[in-house]
Structure formats: C-alpha cells, structure tokens
Amino acid sequence: MISATEAQLDELLALARAASFPQPQYDLLAGVLGTFIHVMHALQNAKTSLKRFRHMLFGKRTESTANVLKMIGTGTGGAIEPAPNDSAALPGGVGKESKKRKGHGRNGARAYSGARHVDIDLPDLKSGAPCPQCFVGKVYDSPPRIVVKVVGQAPLAATVYRQARVRCRLCDFTDTAPMPAGVSSSKYDHSCASVLALLRYGGGMPHHRLDKLQASMHVPVPDATQWDLVEKAAATGPRLAFEEMIKQAAQGDLLHNDDTPARILALMGERRAKAEAAGKAMPSTKAINTTGIVSLVGEAKVKVVLFLTGPAHAGANLARVLAHRCAQLRAPQQMCDALAANTKGDFETILSLCLAHSRRQFVEVAENFPAPCRHVIDVLAKVYQIDAYTKVEKMPDWQRLLHHRIHSRPLMLDLKKWMEKQIKERQVEPNSGLGQAMRYMLKHWWGLTQFYRKAGAALDNNVVERALKKAIVHRRNSLFYRSQRGAEVGDIFMSLIYTCESCKANPFEYLQALQKHAADVADKPHLWLPWNYGEALARH
Known part of the structure; x- marks a missing residue:
C-alpha cells in the first residue's frame, strides 16, 4: 500500500x-x-455514508471522547497512544478524576413519593410502656422501619360497584345505596385521560396497542374511547396551560430550536390529493416536522419545552412563539444548528450555532483521518471541561463568559489557525470528509464561538435534541397522527409532560390538577404552570 x-x-x-x-x-x-x-x-x-446509514438503522454509541478515540485506535490497524493528561492545566483541575454518576444504585424509599403511604401501629405496645423483654426499662418511639412493596395492575383499572336497591311493589318507590365518597360521577375518571396521555405522548404507546393490552386483562378500553378521553381533556385546562407556556417561553433569554420529521396522514399522499381535488386549502409545503423549542426563562432558568407539529419549519415556529415576546425586552439568544430553516422567519435573535454538530462531522470521518480529527476532538474536549467547571462552580453568566474568554478563547483561536494552515498548505484535501468538516467549522466560526463573546450563550443544542427524542419515541411507536387536530393534542400533552420532567414535577398529578381546576386555570393560567402550580393547588 x-x-x-x-x-x-x-x-x-x-x-x-x-x-x-x-x-x-x-x-x-x-x-x-x-x-x-x-x-x-x-x-x-462511501464509508462515511455507510456508517451514517448503519447508525440510522441500529443506533450509535455515544460520541464521547473516550469512545471516539477507541474507535480510531481499532479502525486504523494500530492503537493510538492516549493524549497526555492536560487536566492540570485546566481551571480547577477539571477532569482529574472521573466520578461515578449518580442514579446507578437502588431506589430508596424517598424515591417513591408517588406511592400510597400506610402507617402501621404496634398492636400492643405504646410509647412509655414497660419493656416486655427485660421488664425494667421502658420503650419509647423510634424511627419506623421502612418497607416498600410494589404490585402490578393494568394501566387502567376498573371497579364494579353493586349498589343495593329496594322497591315498593305497591307504589313502585325505589331507593338505591349511595356511592362511596370521592367516586367520580362519570364512568371515566380524570385520571384515565392523564394516564392515557402519559402512555401515548410520554411513552409512545399507541391507543390500539393499549386496547389489546386492556382487553387481555379483561378491563376493556377501546382505542376510540381512549382518543375521545384525551381529546376532551386537552380542550380544558391543558390547552390553556400550553398557550400560557408559549407566552412564557417567548420571554426567555435563550431559546433552543430544532426539527425532526413527523407524519400527519391528512397532509400526505392520497388524502392530500383528495382534499386538493375537493378544493380544500392545503399547506404549500409538503414537509411535515415536529419542532422542539426549549426556552430558559427567568433568573432561575426554568426550562419551558414546547413541541409544535405541522407543515411549518423550526424558524417559522420560533417566529410564532416570539410573536408573544414583550416589546420592551431585548432580542433573545438563539441556539440551533446551521440549517437555514432554523433561522428563517420574521424575528430578531442573537444567533449561536451548535458546536456538537461541528464536532460530529469530525467524529464521522475520524477512522479515515485519525490524527487531525483527534486533535480537533481533544481541543473541544478541553473546552467542554472548562464549561463543566463553570457549572460545578455555579458561575453566573457574566463570570462564565469571563472564564471562557480567559481559558477557552486561546484554545479555539489556536484551533482556527491550525485548520487554516492545514487548508492553505494543502495538507488536507478540500473535498475530502476532513476538508469539508474544517470548512464547515471555519465558515460558521462566529456562531460556533459565541460562548466566549455573549454572556449566557450555550455551547451546543443538545438540550433540544434530548427533548426531541420524546417526539421520536412517539413517531417510532405510534407512527403518525391522523389529522392536524391529533397533532395539536399530541403537542399539548407532550409539551406539558416534558416540561414537568425538566422541572422535577409529577406529570400525572399536574395533568390531574389542570382538569380538576380548569376554571381556575382559565382565570389565572400563569399560576398553573408545571413549576409553580403547587402553590395554587395548596390554596384549594
């Protein structure tokens, strides 16, 4: 060779x-x-394209630096020596030790905050009674022993009440035993719609699949009934809360946005052709997307997560949200990738571009160009370590900006000079995968390096990509929406559920509260949002 x-x-x-x-x-x-x-x-x-195709079919491993370097070592016929440990040169010695992440042990009793708690008293002994063993001392209250028991049941459980009745055979008078206190007057309790929304829009379970599961457990809930329940529930408190969340998201200082493909049958194929033949107005674009928008609101940086599905792209949906922004506020920061559809719209933002997207281009060609790709990945790893240090130290935005200017800016400028030299001296083929990755980074350099120019600017768009995984789970399991109305219902519940998860609220309890207190939500929707509804609920 x-x-x-x-x-x-x-x-x-x-x-x-x-x-x-x-x-x-x-x-x-x-x-x-x-x-x-x-x-x-x-x-x-071809190698890069086949690799991408393989990842599309079977998924891919994490793009962590350790995994990428391992791939380079096995993909070039010989392992590459590990890079020298530069963690001592980084602020605070970030990266010296790899601490085990939390969440890998058993769940303690405190994790079961949604469980029913039962207090069991001693049948014979009370505090202050004589000790039954030594007969000399006395026993006093001690911390209780905690035992957790988990039982299985159908997602939707049913109770059949047999109400006793009496009837007078002479005058036909009848009397029926009253229902127990707390039993819903309707056949389906509010909790049914909440569970159905969580299963479908939080976990991707199709109504038809749940129909079969419920039937096998002899508690039938047809798929048509499931849709009626979630559609009816969405039209009350959840819709009002969703609309208020859009207004709150518009006031955020930083908004992330991105798209993922979606399917709405009414806007596709034969259904679209029949509608156009019948003279119905249809969207001019045939592309259908679910846009994810994550807005960081207020000093607490509450994450408001929105999903918007339809024929509009991410830029148009962001414009729809920012139309609610207070005119007195300055232009917000926007984080996205360099795709034109993400910024195309009638709005003004301070644009930052996703550094992870640029890094991924080097990861994809790392097997073909191990040495230069490793250099880029190592530099970006140091930048991410520096950013991690600012999070550990809980630095305010201005201090984080100063920290990046001191530590990250020199690294990035050296990287830029190195890439320009590689291209100028023709050490890299301009049309190769590596050359294209370098040209992409240099072309979008200003947006990719806003994190050391603007206070509060993000490094990447990973937060919204994680959010879009919920829409992807739904698409892979439930496959599609039948109509735009179905997509709107899905957007409402998906936005509420994921925002609850981001602020550590219980989505089931929250959806329950929105339905039970729909009138109060309509009166003051800003008090019934996932991060503050507990205070309003405590007053009722």
Whole structure:
C-alpha cells in the first residue's frame, strides 16, 4: 500500500511535464491519477455514508471522547497512544478524576413519593410502656422501619360497584345505596385521560396497542374511547396551560430550536390529493416536522419545552412563539444548528450555532483521518471541561463568559489557525470528509464561538435534541397522527409532560390538577404552570 496526498500527485504530474513526456502518455498518466483521486474520495465518502446509514438503522454509541478515540485506535490497524493528561492545566483541575454518576444504585424509599403511604401501629405496645423483654426499662418511639412493596395492575383499572336497591311493589318507590365518597360521577375518571396521555405522548404507546393490552386483562378500553378521553381533556385546562407556556417561553433569554420529521396522514399522499381535488386549502409545503423549542426563562432558568407539529419549519415556529415576546425586552439568544430553516422567519435573535454538530462531522470521518480529527476532538474536549467547571462552580453568566474568554478563547483561536494552515498548505484535501468538516467549522466560526463573546450563550443544542427524542419515541411507536387536530393534542400533552420532567414535577398529578381546576386555570393560567402550580393547588 502506498499513501499519497493530492499535492504529491500534482507534483508528480509537474515532474512528468518537465521531463517532456509525450502528450498522449502525459494525458494517460493524468487520467490515471485523476481516477485514483476520484475513487479514493468516493471510497471515503462511501464509508462515511455507510456508517451514517448503519447508525440510522441500529443506533450509535455515544460520541464521547473516550469512545471516539477507541474507535480510531481499532479502525486504523494500530492503537493510538492516549493524549497526555492536560487536566492540570485546566481551571480547577477539571477532569482529574472521573466520578461515578449518580442514579446507578437502588431506589430508596424517598424515591417513591408517588406511592400510597400506610402507617402501621404496634398492636400492643405504646410509647412509655414497660419493656416486655427485660421488664425494667421502658420503650419509647423510634424511627419506623421502612418497607416498600410494589404490585402490578393494568394501566387502567376498573371497579364494579353493586349498589343495593329496594322497591315498593305497591307504589313502585325505589331507593338505591349511595356511592362511596370521592367516586367520580362519570364512568371515566380524570385520571384515565392523564394516564392515557402519559402512555401515548410520554411513552409512545399507541391507543390500539393499549386496547389489546386492556382487553387481555379483561378491563376493556377501546382505542376510540381512549382518543375521545384525551381529546376532551386537552380542550380544558391543558390547552390553556400550553398557550400560557408559549407566552412564557417567548420571554426567555435563550431559546433552543430544532426539527425532526413527523407524519400527519391528512397532509400526505392520497388524502392530500383528495382534499386538493375537493378544493380544500392545503399547506404549500409538503414537509411535515415536529419542532422542539426549549426556552430558559427567568433568573432561575426554568426550562419551558414546547413541541409544535405541522407543515411549518423550526424558524417559522420560533417566529410564532416570539410573536408573544414583550416589546420592551431585548432580542433573545438563539441556539440551533446551521440549517437555514432554523433561522428563517420574521424575528430578531442573537444567533449561536451548535458546536456538537461541528464536532460530529469530525467524529464521522475520524477512522479515515485519525490524527487531525483527534486533535480537533481533544481541543473541544478541553473546552467542554472548562464549561463543566463553570457549572460545578455555579458561575453566573457574566463570570462564565469571563472564564471562557480567559481559558477557552486561546484554545479555539489556536484551533482556527491550525485548520487554516492545514487548508492553505494543502495538507488536507478540500473535498475530502476532513476538508469539508474544517470548512464547515471555519465558515460558521462566529456562531460556533459565541460562548466566549455573549454572556449566557450555550455551547451546543443538545438540550433540544434530548427533548426531541420524546417526539421520536412517539413517531417510532405510534407512527403518525391522523389529522392536524391529533397533532395539536399530541403537542399539548407532550409539551406539558416534558416540561414537568425538566422541572422535577409529577406529570400525572399536574395533568390531574389542570382538569380538576380548569376554571381556575382559565382565570389565572400563569399560576398553573408545571413549576409553580403547587402553590395554587395548596390554596384549594
């Protein structure tokens, strides 16, 4: 195997020209070398494309630096020596020790805050009674022993009440035993809609699948009934809270946005063609997306998560949200990737671009270009370590900005000079995967490095990509919405559920509260949001 760069092959052609090669032989040599370059580029691109396709089908491992370096070591025929530990040069020694993440042990009793708690008293002994063993001392209250018991049941449980009745055979008077206190007057309690919304829009379980599960447990709840329940519930308190969340999100200092494909059958294929033939107005665009928007609101930086599904792209949906922004507020910061659809809309923002997207381009070609890709990944790893330190120290935005200017800015400027030198000196083929990754980073350099220019600017768009996984789980399991109305119901519940999760609220209890107190939500919706509804609920 012989390795050669495109510059070396050009030099070979120049020498052949200087040696006065006959023109036919020179043209043949130029053609052979050109074909070789074309084939090598195609092979590299094919490897990258196949890798992406494999990831689409089977998923991919985390893109952590450790995994990427391991992939490089196994993919090049020889392991690469680990980089020297530069953690001592980083502020606070970030990265010196890898601490085990929380959440890998058993769940303690405190984790079961949603469980029913039962106090069991001693049948014979009371505090202050004589000790039954030594007969001398006395026993006093001690911390109780905690035992957790978990039982299984159908997602929707039913109770059949048999009410005793009496009837007078002479005058036909009847009397029926009253229902127990607290039993809902309707067949389906508010909790049914809450559970159905959590299963469908929080976990992706289709109504038809739950229909079969319930039937197998002899507690039938048809899929049509399930839809009626969630549609009816969405039209009350949940819709009002969702609309208020849009207004609150518009006031945020930093908004993340991104798209993922979605399916609405009424806007696709034969249904769309029939509607157009019938003269019904249809959206001009055929692309259907679910837009995720995560807004950090207030000094507490509460995460408000919105999902908007339809024929509009992320930029148009962000414009829809920012239309509710107070005119006296300055332009917010926006974090997204460099796709034009994310910024296309009638709004003004301070744009930052996702550093993780740029890094991913180097990760995808790391097996073909291990050494230069490793250099880029190592530099970005240091930047992320510096940012992690600011979070550990809970720095305010202005202090975090100063910290990045001192520690991250020199690293990034050195990286920029290095990439420009690589391209200028033709050490990297401009059309190769590595060259394209470098050109992407240099082209969008200003947006990718806003984190050391603007206070509060994010490094990446990972927060909204994590949020969009909920929409992806729904798409992979429930596959589609039938109509735009169905998509709106899904957006309402998905937004409420994920916002609850982001602020550590119980989504089931929250959906219950919105339905039971719909009139109060309509009167003062700003008091019934996932992060503050507990105070309003305590007053009732």
